[in-house]
Amino acid sequence: MLQPTTGRRGVLAAGTALAASGIIRPPEARAARALDIVLESEVVILDPHVITAAITRTFATHVFDTLFAMDDRGQIRPQMVEAWESSADRLTWRFRLRDGLKWHDGAPVTATDCVLSLNRWAPRDPLGRMLQAATASLEATDPRTFVLVLKEPFPLLLQVLGKPNAPLPVMMPERLARVPNTQRITEIVGSGPFRFRADLWRPGNLMVLERFADYVPRAEPPDFLAGGKRVKIDQLNLRVMPDQLTGANALMQGEIHYMQYLPFDLLPRLERARGVQLLGLGGLHQFQGNFRLNHAVAPFDNPAIRRVLWKLADQTAVLTAIGVPERFRAPQCPSFWMCDAPYSSTAGAAGARVDIEGARAELRAAGYRGEPVIAMEVAGSISQTASMVLVQNMKLAGFNVDQQVMDWGTVLARRVRRDGWSMFSVYSNGTDMFSPLTHFYVASTCADFPGWSCDDRIPALLQSFARAEDEAARARVAAEIQTIAYDLTPAVMWGQFTIPAGYRTSLTNLIRSSYPMFWEVELAG
Incomplete structure (x- = not known):
């Protein structure tokens, strides 16, 4: 028909x-x-x-x-x-x-x-x-x-x-x-x-x-x-504006009509500005922040060491440090596929609770030998703030972390190498991350994609997801994939949030x- x-x-x-x-x-x-x-x-x-x-x-x-x-x-x-x-x-x-x-x-x-x-x-x-x-x-x-x-x-x-x-x-x-x-x-x-x-x-x-x-x-x-x-x-x-501050001031002065991403530290002033309205949405319209891990080299070639990070990623602390107001963020979200989204799930997330003492014990049991964790950080970005919060907890748990600050172009250039880096922080649109088939770090499982995470079960399940006849069946497969992903740890979420437009x-x-x-x-x- x-x-x-x-x-x-x-x-x-x-x-x-x-x-x-x-x-x-x-x-x-x-x-x-x-x-x-x-x-x-x-x-x-x-x-x-x-x-x-x-x-x-x-x-x-x-x-x-x-x-x-x-x-x-x-x-x-x-x-x-x-x-x-x-x-x-x-x-x-x-x-x-x-x-x-x-x-x-x-x-x-x-x-x-x-x-x-x-x-x-x-x-x-x-x-x-x-x-x-x-x-x-x-x-x-x-x-x-x-x-x-x-x-x-x-x-x-x-x-x-x-x-x-x-x-x-x-x-x-x-x-x-x-x-x-x-x-x-x-x-x-x-x-x-x-x-x-x-x-x-x-x-x-x-x-x-x-x-x-x-x-x-x-x-x-x-x-x-x-x-x-x-x-x-x-x-x-x-x-094209030289920076966010210039853009925000242009918006308040009426020199532009719309600005896509407002700086968090100026939100109180923007909310009081005459003739300016803020737009912030939830669910799929939010971002998901992730720490992408490099599985190709030590220490994150060890899955037990990777899983320690689930006890160190404090989403509330990260979003607070960035300055995201509560109305523009989701509570601690355990779902790879976003919260308040079609495939939201808690599958596999039982151990994803902030517990520094527990992380310290797991790290010792995993056989960590003090190998440096090279954290690539984008200077002046909210991703850098997210990384700094995680790194503080990692050091408390016993990780040896080498923070290397650079611009985003350098991160993109270095991440294609299998060595020389351990992790980087990034955030992505919810419309890209709400499905196993489009989630950057799950859909790329066992592919030649920076991070090189692989569990042979996931590609087959992605095919099952694509062939599922209805949304209920896809949700079941998505939950199964997430359970494996928590074990594999291709990335660790650092928060779900909105950057409001003005x-x-x-x-x-x-x-x-x-x-x-x-x-x-x-x-x-």
């Missing part, structure tokens, strides 16, 4: 106040209704198929589009697809695109574009590779229809096509989809609600996204990444999400 869908509105209506000024807006970027925003960082890599960076994903959700998309309840809804049907044995799937879809260069979106886009994206994505392994053929049968034939049923098919995790399965025109996925595309042409203005791009200063006049939104109300995306502004100006109260209809989204937004004044 052809399956229709409905969405649910997830927008925030705010009051009105003095519109933000255009003090920092250069002449070439002025528009009748332009929004000035500051995101987590500058958008540098524009090809959404080749990188997992969240900032590239944010760019992609505005400029490109996907076949399906996730709503606020975690359900998958059609986006570019108008209707679809499957055979009785669930091996043959036919998808029909919505009428009127266009690329930003004016050409119509075709089924061939979509087939080639999926073929380019899939090898770069863990879920895409699983789908590719289950695929017998994928072909366009007419300009708006393509057919996917599977070798075996793949119950997560729609979830994979509509996943919100980077790299996103976005659609591209044929000429771009034919660019090898080992290379980055240099021409940015999507079919999303905004188009990229390459002529106005000023790296280090400004990126301009312009309303795409020929975009045809879905009829349903907007609902997270799903539903209608009606653009009510003319232009989106992505500003926006001017002159904005209305801002969608409530940890993903910045600027369709539906209106600007008063």
